[in-house]
Amino acid sequence: MPGPTLDDLPDGIVVAPEVAEALGAGGAVVALESTIISHGLPRPTNLDVARQIEGAVRDQGAVPATIAIVDGIIRIGLDDAALAVIAGSDEVVKASVRDLAVVVAAKGHGATTVASTAELAARVGIGVFATGGLGGVHRGAADSFDESADLTTLGATPITVVSAGVKSILDVAATLERLETLNVTVVGYGTDRFPGFYLADSGHAVPHRVDSPDEVAAVMAARRTIGSTAALLVANPLPEDRQVDPVLHDRVLTDGLDAATAAGVTGKDVTPFLLAHFHEASGGESLRANTEIILANAALAGRIAVAAA
Numbered sequence: 001m002p003g004p005t006l007d008d009l010p011d012g013i014v015v016a017p018e019v020a021e022a023l024g025a026g027g028a029v030v031a032l033e034s035t036i037i038s039h040g041l042p043r044p045t046n047l048d049v050a051r052q053i054e055g056a057v058r059d060q061g062a063v064p065a066t067i068a069i070v071d072g073i074i075r076i077g078l079d080d081a082a083l084a085v086i087a088g089s090d091e092v093v094k095a096s097v098r099d100l101a102v103v104v105a106a107k108g109h110g111a112t113t114v115a116s117t118a119e120l121a122a123r124v125g126i127g128v129f130a131t132g133g134l135g136g137v138h139r140g141a142a143d144s145f146d147e148s149a150d151l152t153t154l155g156a157t158p159i160t161v162v163s164a165g166v167k168s169i170l171d172v173a174a175t176l177e178r179l180e181t182l183n184v185t186v187v188g189y190g191t192d193r194f195p196g197f198y199l200a201d202s203g204h205a206v207p208h209r210v211d212s213p214d215e216v217a218a219v220m221a222a223r224r225t226i227g228s229t230a231a232l233l234v235a236n237p238l239p240e241d242r243q244v245d246p247v248l249h250d251r252v253l254t255d256g257l258d259a260a261t262a263a264g265v266t267g268k269d270v271t272p273f274l275l276a277h278f279h280e281a282s283g284g285e286s287l288r289a290n291t292e293i294i295l296a297n298a299a300l301a302g303r304i305a306v307a308a309a
């Protein structure tokens, strides 16, 4: 679809020269979120992982564009100093779509979620985006109404997202139903099963399967012809021998949900709380898996971006 050109951007959005050059030349660019760095992974490992994620995109011949707000400036593509701020500063706000303008106006630092990364990436014409696991419908959402803005945003944003399904802390069945309602196309990459983030299989099927970056690129091309206005979710599972042991996973999750309830954690703090609980209570297993997930997704997104360029 003919999106806005870089010339249309307001002064408040700064596209890194390397990213602007690649976009101008129709080259391969992969957007990366920053909340996983600021709020999803523990310090100080997170800065190293952030660099590795960018490296995984580069290894496939694509240009990484990590998105964040630094000192009130929306940046598409971060230099190492900006990456260090996002990874290390206590002032970084987890910024979903609705928070962006407030963080900009306050000249603060903001880390973008899947929702706000997708929105800003699409705004500058980036077609492919990599993350770990999407947000979605939380367990107990029938009472709490806690459903991530990732879902509604992907329902209205034409971008290809590579993720290992949705976070396993969620109600996966309900999330899949919402993705269907919101017209988000879901394909399994090399699998007929919907991945379960830390687990290779969530216990649910995917509606479609693809087996190569070229097949994904063909779906992307058909979506442009059709004028699809929602996202394409490429669900990329961890190999089964790299998943977190399901017994350990279920025990840590049950404890974590209880701990969140006991601590009165609600709203945007739920996801960071549960991820931090996992990292502490799994003896490093979830951190290992989370890192492998995001690196694998970044590499696949790089290959898809190259195939689509």
Ligand code: PSU
Binding pocket: 033, 035, 036, 037, 039, 040, 041, 112, 113, 114, 115, 132, 133, 134, 135, 136, 147, 148, 149, 150, 167, 267, 268, 269, 270, 271, 275, 290
């Ligand atoms: N997946 C991860 N780590 C994360 C997240 C997802 O492996 O930190 C983040 C993403 O930024 C996602 C957000 O958009 O959690 C969802 O938060 P919420 O459930 O509050 O919408």
Ligand code: MN
Binding pocket: 146, 147, 148, 149, 267, 268
């Ligand atoms: Mn929420």
